[in-house]
Amino acid sequence: MFEGKVLRVLSDPPLSGFENMSRDEVLWGRLSEGGPLVLRFFQWREKTLSVGRFQRTSDIDREYLSCRGIPLVRRPTGGRAILHGEEMTLSLVLPEKNLSLRHSYEAFRMVLREALWAVGVPVDGETTDIPVRCASPACFSLTFPHELAVGGRKIAGIAQARGQQGILFQVSLPLFLDREEFALCFLTKETILEELKKNFVSLGELGFSPQRRPELEKAMVEAFRKHWGVATQEDRWSVEEEENHRRLLEKKYLLPSYHWER
């Protein structure tokens, strides 16, 4: 599928949620046919609640976020809310518009699973393929098809956006998650806390230490090389990309109205 193509690898320092989402949108918007795939590892400068592209914010406890100084950021991808903090986060942009949704999730999931296996995280070989219905506004309330789980409990949130230029994936793998605080970000706190206790487990709880994050990043790059046949290239942001990012940040991501639009 991507045999022989170049996978450009970017590693960013901890940034605000607004900067992180703006950067991903710039990478996704700049995709060109035949151009490189891009894998970006990133971190969060502060605890941040992200919501899906069109997710309603009426389920969010705005007052709690305000009191705790937790910013809310709208992702370009779908899916439900995630409280980001101590976690491994990555995005992948693919200049491929014809790859089906199912195939794209399966191919990406295989790489992530192999990388996690390589560092000793016992990810389930298969997850449910049956569409599930869940009313929760929180991403980690339930495992959906093509996601990553250990013993049936979700360990990662994976979401996608598709456009004519290609596909953007965003992945959040919590190393540690304060379930109580995550649940407090919503109006239906008790229900969400119960769902998180039952259906979610963090990498830290599985014995994976946060200090091993670079090892996992390396395993992921290696898994892409091995399973997708890509040539990897560590890279930096170009001047043009930085400018596009600054413009998008000012025009869209720094405006509170955008994040609370729904």
Next chain:
Amino acid sequence: MVHFPEELLYTAEHFWVKQEGELVLCGITDHAQSELGDVVFVEMPRVGATVKRGERIGDVESVKTVSNLYAPLSGEVVEVNENLKEHPELINQDPYGKGWILKLKPADLSEFSLLLRPEVYQEKLKNV
């Protein structure tokens, strides 16, 4: 099992088109809704907007994915399915019926020749 009604025309971007007098009714295909899974939100164009074939006219969000919607033909948007605002699941339940998305008044009838017959659309699906 997804189906492709014989009387409809299709686009490679998974829209179906049905001619109704001077207007066309459009929505996303059974294949598209089945790939997306539960649709939770649809952003539709403004009634009265002029759109060009292939232009992005909105988005559809399912549980895990946001996908752009592209105009199947150039023309004027004369109606959108207001029911989808409250019931986006209609797209899953009845993609060729109650889950229709918009009605267009085509601006260029020659563009119909660019739409795909059901068998051609199905053949394209084998390659994705």
